[in-house]
Amino acid sequence: MLEQNQPRIWTIIWVFGVYLLLSLIFQIASIVWDVFAGNDALDMVVTWHSELLSLAAMLIALIFARWQRIRFFSRARISWKGFLFAAVVMLAAIGISSLVDYLGQNFSSYTNTQNEILLEDVYSHASWLLSFMSIVIIAPFVEEIIFRGFLMQQLFRNRLWLGWIVSSLLFCAAHVPTDFVSFLLYLIPGIALGGILYKTKRLELTIFAHFLNNFIAFIWT
Secondary structure: OOHHHHHOOOHHHHHHHHHHHHHHHHHHHHHHHHHHHHHOHHHHHHOHHHHHHHHHHHHHHHHHHHOOOOOOOOOOOOOOHHHHHHHHHHHHHHHHHHHHHHHHHOOOOOOOHHHHHHHHHOOOOOOOHHHHHHHHHHHHHHHHHHHHHHHHHHHOOOHHHHHHHHHHHHHHHHHHHHHHHHHHHHHHHHHHHHHHHHOOHHHHHHHHHHHHHHHHHHHHO
């Protein structure tokens, strides 16, 4: 999938830096917006403008990436077998995670991940549509471009297996696990998503699988 004329590593890093800078600027702008609008602290966490600005930061970064000949996506058609493979792998990961969750809740002091508790509190103040857009659409798109796109597909393009390991661990760390059970609950989908990219070389399929995972979690809760 990657072209012969591959961008330099430093080019990939500075483009990712552009994304981080834009995210910071847009987040500050969103907070200032909320302060002047008189919203309380919880409302400032998830609002339409904060979520759309988060998405805008990534879309602008993708424009910069294309300008620098960094290719995340391919125009080649994806067969139904590719989508089926991604779905089966993700559903298997969900099944394993559900088993880990069940065992954790019944045989340890674990009850729920701190990340999920925080999200439930935050999104309880948001509309159903905003929650759906944020959790099911925007978060999978942005997270996959970061962890499987910039990190695994680009920075570790010559050692994809190593990128698989690193991206899975960082994906897990980004969700702030607080015990061994929550560590496994975030590591398992990270491994599954990395495996999809490793096998198919298509970032589109990891985004699809992440959509599927978050959609099931959204309707389940």
